[in-house]
Amino acid sequence: MTSTVTDALLLRLRIEDFLFTEAELLDAWKLDEWLALFEPDGRYFVPPTDRPDARDTIATAFIIADDHERLTGRVRRLATDAAWVERPRSRTHRVVGNVRVESGTDSVGDDVVARSSFIVHRVRRGVTDCFTGRYEHRLRVVGDSFRIRERWAVLTAEALQPTGKIGFIL
Amino acid sequence: MTIDHSTEATNLTVRRTGRMVHDVPETGEFMVHRSAFTDGAVLERERRNILSRCWVYVGHASEIPNVGDYRTRSVVGRQVIFCRDRNDEVRVLLNTCRHRGALVCREPQGNDTTFTCFYHKWQYRNSGELIGVPGKISFPESFTLADNGLASASQVETYRDFVFASFDSSAPPLVEYLAGAADFIDRIADQGFRDGMEIVDGAHLYSMRCNWKLVVENSIDGYHGFPVHSTYFQYIGSRGVDLSVGLDGVPRDLGNGHACLDYLAPFARTVARTTAPMSDRAKQLITDIRAEADAALGEERAALVADRSKNIFVYPNLLIIDAASLQIRVLDPVATDYTNISAWLLAPRGEDRELRQIRSDSYQEFLGPGGFATPDDCEALETCQIGYQNIAEVEWNLVNKGYGVDAPEAVDNETQIRAFWRQWDSDMAGGPDGGTR
DSSP, X not given: OHHHHHHHHHHHHHHHHHXXXXXXXHHTTOHHHHHTTEEEEEEXXXXXXXXXXXXXXXXXXXSEEEOHHHHHHHHHHHHSTTOGGGSSOOEEXXXXXXXXXXXXXXXXXXXXXXXXXXXXXXXXXXXXXXXXXXXXXXXXXETTEEEEEEEEEEEOOSSBTTTOOOOSOO | OOHHHHHHHHHHHHHHHOOSEEEETTTTEEEEETHHHHOHHHHHHHIIIIITTSEEEEEEGGGSOSTTEEEEEEETTEEEEEEEOTTSXXXXXXXXXXXXXXXXXXXXXXXXXXXXXXXXXXXXXXXSOEEEOTTGGGSOTTOOSGGGSOOBOSEXXXXXXXXXXXXXXXXXXXXXXXXXXXXXXXXXXXXXXXXXXEEOBOOEEEEESSOHHHXXXXXXXXXXXXXXXXXHHHHHHHXXXXXXXXXXXXXXXXXXXXXXXXEEOSSOBTTTBOOTTSOHHHHHHHHHHHHHHHHHHOHHHHIIIIISEEEEEETTTEEEEESSSEEEEEEEEEETTEEEEEEEEEEETTOOHHHHHHHHHHHHHHSSTTSXXXXXXXXXXXXXXXXXXXXXXXXXXXXXXXXXXXXXXXXTSOHHHHHHHHHHHHHHHSBTTBOOO
């Protein structure tokens, strides 16, 4: 019993460490390092605000439903001088909390599912925008760390108003 | 530079005439005064002379397919219920109780035969009639249910499943108003030659911190494509899309302020154009659909419908972007420097899942608030709006590309944008009865 509790606690702490590191990389715009946290077929999703619970990316028009190739394209684009919406870059600051961990189902290939809450502030050209929502990270355990199979960012907002656009990585 | 000279001359013009559009065909001068984007009185006048008088887009019939279906939304600043009543008639009702004003429907969508204001339980049919007032006996005789139904748009008409409303009973019939835009809506609707078109579930609701007319200009502007969207083209090129096609076509004035860009482009088109990254199955399906389009529409028409990209502006609030994918984009001006935008993916009903995936991928890669292109448009337009803070020193925008120039019309000219501004100027110059149309 004691060891089960300890194991669960340690797993959560390791996951929290992983999520906090991820947040730090994104806020620092170290996007190549961030991309390296993904499995080679890892994906990134932002459902539309009127369908936060949507999972089927064909039946519903997602705001973002990146396969790994498009995600790589997104990172490469943001590294250029011509991703105008992020030149100059936004300052972002994110707080990740309320972390919950559950074991994944082997059938879809994830070892661990981490659910958390985020608050992301984006500051740019005199405007501060706030994005809140929940993350769902579907992770594979790789040695001492984790690799992202799927990363879901589900917004609380009913509309991207007044935030307008998601030009950075949410 | 001749700008200083002409600015001086036109400042005299604007002071003399009060017009914000300076249009001199003889010399190819076309300028728009920046107060059009910044002046609160201009927006008020737009609400009165344009948004309250024109036909405005409300929604697509496929959003309310069944009797009783409804959607609530803001349409050019009005809160409406867009619904299908029990007689299968599409309604655009004003969402405000006749008693004290509360919203009678507070859900974004649903299905019901009646709407009940929760404040005092007044109940309305989804065709608008007031059918229940608690404590009716204590109201005076002068109060009747018949006089107090939900207010409605003055006119509601549907063209090829595109539902429009006018809040002016004297607006001309819709098809007359649409003028040349009707044929271009046909070219969208005809892509559903098998079984009609449908809005795909999931709305992209976003905003830009800029004037709505900047979004109009940008959405039909072929001149900005390569400078603003180079990263998008690099990306699709990296995925194997052949970019040698380029953008080739013409801008068009469709009458009554409607305008479009009509062109060939390298984008994937799930009704016509295969691209290298597609699977063999998808390529075959598209080839078959394209052949079927020839048979169903005739070869000449099918080429216009299926092969050509079209950025269509239906004055004043609807954009149909048939380019990287097919998007309905609707503008709702909120303030001089703030515009809400609602956008949807449009597709042939019953489209194959793999093709729908391609359509959806193409949409996400270019369009929408998380795409590789739209956010950069947003940056351009928002910085224009900020630039207008210098209006005291720099008063005029130039919209003169290709004007009076002795050369063939080109996709990166601004003819279509001038068509919009001319109608806008005419409407704004009109008195209480509006401009000429």
